[in-house]
Structure formats: C-alpha cells, structure tokens
Amino acid sequence: QKEVEQNSGPLSVPEGAIASLNCTYSDRGSQSFFWYRQYSGKSPELIMSIYSNGDKEDGRFTAQLNKASQYVSLLIRDSQPSDSATYLCAGERGFGNEKLTFGTGTRLTIIP
Amino acid sequence: NAGVTQTPKFRILKIGQSMTLQCAQDMNHNYMYWYRQDPGMGLKLIYYSVGAGITDKGEVPNGYNVSRSTTEDFPLRLELAAPSQTSVYFCASSLDRNHYEQYFGPGTRLTVT
Numbered sequence: 749q750k751e752v753e754q755n756s757g758p759l760s761v762p763e764g765a766i767a768s769l770n771c772t773y774s775d776r777g778s779q780s781f782f783w784y785r786q787y788s789g790k791s792p793e794l795i796m797s798i799y800s801n802g803d804k805e806d807g808r809f810t811a812q813l814n815k816a817s818q819y820v821s822l823l824i825r826d827s828q829p830s831d832s833a834t835y836l837c838a839g840e841r842g843f844g845n846e847k848l849t850f851g852t853g854t855r856l857t858i859i860p
Numbered sequence: 861n862a863g864v865t866q867t868p869k870f871r872i873l874k875i876g877q878s879m880t881l882q883c884a885q886d887m888n889h890n891y892m893y894w895y896r897q898d899p900g901m902g903l904k905l906i907y908y909s910v911g912a913g914i915t916d917k918g919e920v921p922n923g924y925n926v927s928r929s930t931t932e933d934f935p936l937r938l939e940l941a942a943p944s945q946t947s948v949y950f951c952a953s954s955l956d957r958n959h960y961e962q963y964f965g966p967g968t969r970l971t972v973t
Contacts, residue, residue: 852902
C-alpha cells in the first residue's frame with residue numbers, strides 16, 4: 749500500500765463550482781499534511797498546511813484533516829480557470845522523520 | 861529573498877557524460893532535498909541533507925552523489941549519465957525538524973541521449 753494515495757483524475761469541475769480533492773494515508777504516525785499546486789512545467793508550490801483534526805481555511809481554499817479515518821482533503825470554492833493544475837498531497841512521516849511522502853497528484857481542470 | 865534557486869534550467873547530456881546540478885537557498889534552512897519527477901509521475905526523493913556535512917540517501921540514489929559543505933548549497937552530481945536519468949530535478953528546502961513545509965526551486969530539465 750502506498751503511504752499517501754490520491755485519485756490521479758483528471759477531475760473536471762465547472763467554473764464557480766467547488767472542487768474537492770482527496771488523499772488517504774497509511775502511516776498513523778503522520779501529524780502534518782500539506783497541499784502543493786503544480787502548474788504544467790513548473791515546480792510544486794505550497795498552498796496549504798494542516799496539523800490538527802478539523803478544517804483550516806485560507807481564502808478560497810479549505811484543508812480538512814481526519815486522523816481517525818486517515819484522510820486529508822482540499823476544497824477549492826468558486827473554482828477559477830487559474831486553479832487548473834495538478835495538486836499534490838504530502839504528509840510528514842512522523843516520529844521526527846524529516847522527510848515528506850508525496851502522493852502522485854490529482855490533475856484538476858476547471859471548465860469555463 | 862530569492863528562495864531556492866537552481867541552475868541550469870535545461871541541459872542535454874550525452875550518455876556517459878557527467879554534470880553537477882546546482883541548488884542554493886537563502887532562507888537559512890537546515891534541511892535540503894533533491895527529487896526527480898518523471899512525466900505524469902510523483903516526486904521521488906534522491907538524497908537529502910539535515911545540515912552541512914550530513915547527507916543521506918532517499919528512495920532512488922543510484923547514479924547520483926551529493927555534498928553539503930555549506931548551509932546554503934546542495935549540489936547534485938550525476939556520474940556517467942544514462943537515458944534513465946532523463947527527468948526534471950527539483951531541489952527543496954525546509955527550516956528544521958519542527959517545520960516540515962518544503963519549498964521548491966524552479967527545477968532543472970535534463971535530457972540524456
């Protein structure tokens with residue numbers, strides 16, 4: 749089983765709708781999770797960090813963490829064409845491990 | 861702050877040649893990482909460093925070498941380039957063991973023919 753799993757998509761969402769991206773993880777020791785956005789041909793860009801159970805909102809983005817069910821999600825409200833990108837979920841490996849485990853990414857397309 | 865910088869942006873190597881990919885950060889981060897990303901695939905960790913003079917292997921270290929003589933610089937050396945090393949290489953850094961957020965450089969696109 750992969751440590752961090754994402755649906756590779758592609759996921760198509762109409763402009764103005766909510767895009768929902770999901771990620772599951774296997775390491776119960778993982779405490780912190782991150783969402784990166786990667787435009788085609790560019791490097792990953794950190795957009796959200798979440799460290800505790802519940803929701804964390806930043807503008808149009810909301811990250812959700814459920815440690816009991818071992819999933820992380822990213823909601824993008826009022827989706828814009830500029831949100832079209834691949835979204836990578838990453839989790840720290842726990843117990844002071846300095847590395848992140850990355851999922852393979854979900855490709856999101858916002859349809860005008 | 862320039863953040864994480866990488867040079868070159870693009871490079872074409874012939875099989876058997878060697879080269880060094882440069883990475884530097886000006887954020888005073890202790891941890892630095894090298895990843896490769898093949899088309900449509902996720903990030904694979906090649907090597908990482910938790911401080912000057914300390915390096916360790918990641919998932920795919922074969923064919924690569926690193927050194928970390930200063931906090932700022934973390935070069936990646938490719939010896940005897942092979943077509944399987946055609947990829948995009950990203951360098952990243954994070955502050956310390958209590959701050960896991962990694963910040964990425966713009967990448968180097970390498971083709972080995």
